Amino acid sequence: MDELLTWAAAQGVRVAWRDLGRRAGEYHSSGLILLNPRRTETVQKVTLAHELGHAHYGHTWTDEPRERLARERIADRFAARLLISPREYAQAERLVGSHPGALARELGVTAAVVETWRGEAQRLGAAASGRRAG
Numbered sequence: 161m162d163e164l165l166t167w168a169a170a171q172g173v174r175v176a177w178r179d180l181g182r183r184a185g186e187y188h189s190s191g192l193i194l195l196n197p198r199r200t201e202t203v204q205k206v207t208l209a210h211e212l213g214h215a216h217y218g219h220t221w222t223d224e225p226r227e228r229l230a231r232e233r234i235a236d237r238f239a240a241r242l243l244i245s246p247r248e249y250a251q252a253e254r255l256v257g258s259h260p261g262a263l264a265r266e267l268g269v270t271a272a273v274v275e276t277w278r279g280e281a282q283r284l285g286a287a288a289s290g291r292r293a294g
């Protein structure tokens with residue numbers, strides 16, 4: 161979490177905590193991320209990484225559902241890459257096996273982040289072998 165906060169500050173993004181009710185976090189395109197302090201430390205960390213994805217890509221608010229979904233996926237993929245390095249993932253898998261829940265506990269993230277990370281690794285792996293093939 162501290163690493164992410166340092167990273168956010170370096171990007172010029174402010175982070176503050178507010179009770180957001182059902183929401184875990186919010187990104188405001190003014191450069192402000194709000195986190196819900198009532199969520200667990202893990203959820204706050206994962207949410208911060210996700211909101212930093214919106215900040216990184218300069219996402220602004222849209223009411224177009226497909227575009228919103230696309231942006232959420234982009235932010236999720238960014239968060240997964242930010243939270244888990246390939247080396248950390250490999251180490252965790254050697255320790256606890258391939259179950260997403262066990263990997264999530266070992267890596268200090270949520271199972272959803274593990275699933276996203278795997279999808280991303282597969283996508284990038286396929287792209288890399290595609291380049292080698294042709």
Ligand SMILES: [Zn+2]
Pocket residue numbers: 210211214231232235
């Ligand atoms: Zn989002």
